[in-house]
Amino acid sequence: MTPSTQAPGVGAYLQAALACVATTLLTLPLLGMVDAANIVMLFLLVVALVAVWLGSGPAILAAFGCVALFDYFFVPPRFSMAVADMQYLITFAVMLVVALVIGQLAARLRDKARLATAREHEMRSLYGMAKDLSGAIAADQVADILQRFLKQRLEVEAVLYLPDAHDELRAIPVRAPGDGRQPHVRAVYEQGQPMHLAAEESRCAPALALPLVSPLRTRGVLLVYSDHAERFCDPERRPLLDAVASLTAIAVERLHYGEVLQQVTLDMESERLRSALLSAVSHDLRTPLTVLVGLADALTVSRPELPPSVVESAAAIRDQALRLSGMVHKLLDMARLQTGKVVLNREWQPLEEVVGSSLQVLAQLLAGREIRLELASDLPVLEFDAVLLERVLCNLLENAAKYAPQGDIVIAAATAGDLVEVSVADSGPGFPPDGETRIFELFERGRQVGGTTGVGLGLAICRAIVEAHGGRIWAEQRAAGGTRMVFSLPRGTPPVLEEEAGA
Amino acid sequence: MHDDRPLILLVEDEPQIRRFVCAALEDEGRVIEAASAAAALEAFSGPGPALAIIDLGLPDRDGVDLIRELRSWTQLPLLVLSARAAEAEKVAALDAGADDYLTKPFGVQELRARVRALLRRQKVGAGETVIEFGRIRVDRVHRVVTRDGAAIHLTPIEYRLLGVLLANAGRVLTHRQLLQDVWGPGHVERGHYLRIYIGHLRQKLEVEPARPCHLLTETGVGYRFQLQDCAP
Structure with a gap:
């Protein structure tokens, strides 16, 4: 509704004519007392005032009218358009030109002033909207503010399209399922360019889709529509629409970062809680287990010697407490691994070392079993977290010892392309036919073996650790009977060692 | 009767753990118990112990900190009691000057073996050619x-x-x-x-x-x- 475009009506011209007549009537009595040149000044003043109040058209009319009236009433011979003194012709010409120039200038000034007022009004309303947007804490509110603003200022409807977590655009307010504009809106979102949608293209009212472009990416699409397409097609309205779109983009971006911040805070909080809980639980479980193991073990070696049955019971208590402790450790390991934020303490080292340390850890469990090592002599150094990989090997060895109580256990390692494959094989009964992947799930046990305890955590832990290292773990049936658990680790590029002088 | 068994200082806040460690070490030495770091430092006012066993989770002070302080004026062997999955803690204790560690839970034989080894090391020294x-x-x-x-x-x-x-x-x-x-x-x-x-x-x-x-x-x-x- 910019006022500059408004043409002055007939009334304005009538008013201009009346002003000229009134001036003539008021100045007539002054004739004889005032010089004609000063009367010309009064007429010029009236033309200027008409221009300011009524615009340029009426000012032109007033300029001609005033010259004519001056000639008729004031220039001798009076009451006739004839001119006795030819000098007056110069007066008329100058008067007309000056009146026209003043009139045009004054009218232009008036238009500019009106335009400035209108712009100020526009800015004020935009500012008001920006303020509202900055207070919005949800996408619904943003859409609501937009709709109200555009309805009020431009009399158009608005829909906000924002991407969800899967980058699918969702309309706010929600549209009916068969939204014919959706594909076009998608295109605008992807290309970041505004697009006019004609009515027939989308089987709805004509619309304009504006991308919400923020510095980093397009944050969504603002769609305005109305049955009167000129309400948003008018080039004079585009700057306002563009301004609305960029304000909305900023508001949506702010909402997005607000959500991210909230999520991060939430994650940190739950992570803090989880680790606090873990360390509390592990401490509270460890102390009684340490006491239980220690006291029961002390009984088995106490002097004077206790009756054999008592010693046996004490040893059983100790062993069960140790087993319980092992289970608690596995649960805690799994809980830590499941947070998905395990920090690997990776170092380049020979695989041999961690095989040796695993056997050392399980020395008691594996006592009396034949362990064959088939480690290729050309194994490269690998980059891994020794503590975690030791846990993998220990879990695999424990399983082998548990499910295959007899026969030898073979630990083998060899390079296979970009990988090194490490395997632990037993000669037990193997795993159920469909169990290749299932056995790596949490709380899944390969085979219910009478009297064999366990909660099915071991392999799930192995998988989590191996995958964190960028490797893979799987199970194979041995041709000769038994299970072969294999995991692979990427070889990577080992660091170059400085050659030692005198080596 | 004069007791010439070596003195072993046990710094541990859990009374039940102290109880079985005392029982287990009866043959190795005479155990002085301390439930806190302050009590541990107190124990040095009398005849000096030949070995200290220190739990890293003390109520009044960080165990690693206590080790650092002890190491600043004594060479006595220090054995640390620590949790599994606490490698960083063990490394910190060893870097601060501890000689060895035991991971909880531990058995009597293990404890005795470590204590004996540390006491023997103290006697023999490392001067052999x-x-x-x-x-x-x-x-x-x-x-x-x-x-x-x-x-x-x-x-x-x-x-x-x-x-x-x-x-x-x-x-x-x-x-x-x-x-x-x-x-x-x-x-x-x-x-x-x-x-x-x-x-x-x-x-x-x-x-x-x-x-x-x-x-x-x-x-x-x-x-x-x-x-x-x-x-x-």
Whole structure:
């Protein structure tokens, strides 16, 4: 509704004519007392005032009218358009030109002033909207503010399209399922360019889709529509629409970062809680287990010697407490691994070392079993977290010892392309036919073996650790009977060692 | 009756753990109990203990901090009690000056073995010129290493590494300590050098390098050199 475009009506011209007549009537009595040149000044003043109040058209009319009236009433011979003194012709010409120039200038000034007022009004309303947007804490509110603003200022409807977590655009307010504009809106979102949608293209009212472009990416699409397409097609309205779109983009971006911040805070909080809980639980479980193991073990070696049955019971208590402790450790390991934020303490080292340390850890469990090592002599150094990989090997060895109580256990390692494959094989009964992947799930046990305890955590832990290292773990049936658990680790590029002088 | 058993200071806030440690160490020495770091320092006002066992989770003070303070004025052997999955804590305690650690839960035999080893180390010291382990003989005066009388060639770094390990036999040395002692203070971040050289030493000195008897790995912490042959 910019006022500059408004043409002055007939009334304005009538008013201009009346002003000229009134001036003539008021100045007539002054004739004889005032010089004609000063009367010309009064007429010029009236033309200027008409221009300011009524615009340029009426000012032109007033300029001609005033010259004519001056000639008729004031220039001798009076009451006739004839001119006795030819000098007056110069007066008329100058008067007309000056009146026209003043009139045009004054009218232009008036238009500019009106335009400035209108712009100020526009800015004020935009500012008001920006303020509202900055207070919005949800996408619904943003859409609501937009709709109200555009309805009020431009009399158009608005829909906000924002991407969800899967980058699918969702309309706010929600549209009916068969939204014919959706594909076009998608295109605008992807290309970041505004697009006019004609009515027939989308089987709805004509619309304009504006991308919400923020510095980093397009944050969504603002769609305005109305049955009167000129309400948003008018080039004079585009700057306002563009301004609305960029304000909305900023508001949506702010909402997005607000959500991210909230999520991060939430994650940190739950992570803090989880680790606090873990360390509390592990401490509270460890102390009684340490006491239980220690006291029961002390009984088995106490002097004077206790009756054999008592010693046996004490040893059983100790062993069960140790087993319980092992289970608690596995649960805690799994809980830590499941947070998905395990920090690997990776170092380049020979695989041999961690095989040796695993056997050392399980020395008691594996006592009396034949362990064959088939480690290729050309194994490269690998980059891994020794503590975690030791846990993998220990879990695999424990399983082998548990499910295959007899026969030898073979630990083998060899390079296979970009990988090194490490395997632990037993000669037990193997795993159920469909169990290749299932056995790596949490709380899944390969085979219910009478009297064999366990909660099915071991392999799930192995998988989590191996995958964190960028490797893979799987199970194979041995041709000769038994299970072969294999995991692979990427070889990577080992660091170059400085050659030692005198080596 | 005069009691000439060595004094063992036990710093542990859990009374039940103190109880069984006291029972287990009856043969090794006389145990003085302290439930806090303050009480532990108090214990040094009387006749000095020959060994201290310190739980890292003390109520009044960080255990590592206590070790650092003790180490500033005494060389007495320090054995640390720590949790599994707390490798960083163990490393910190060892770097602060602890000699060895035990992971909870632990058995009586394990505890006794560690205590005995530390007390013996205290008595013997590390002044011997010829050291033998397994089939290996190290003559430190002539810098010769032999297996069953046949010379084994070690590079200067390998020999230096072996020397540091032998001088600290029975103790756990952290990666940082070994790197610092063998390669120098500027090399503590080059963990892979250490691991690879340990591998070389095992190839040359151990009967079965993948199942070492002497050059033992303390995963995530460091290495321990054991003079005794492993159980068959």
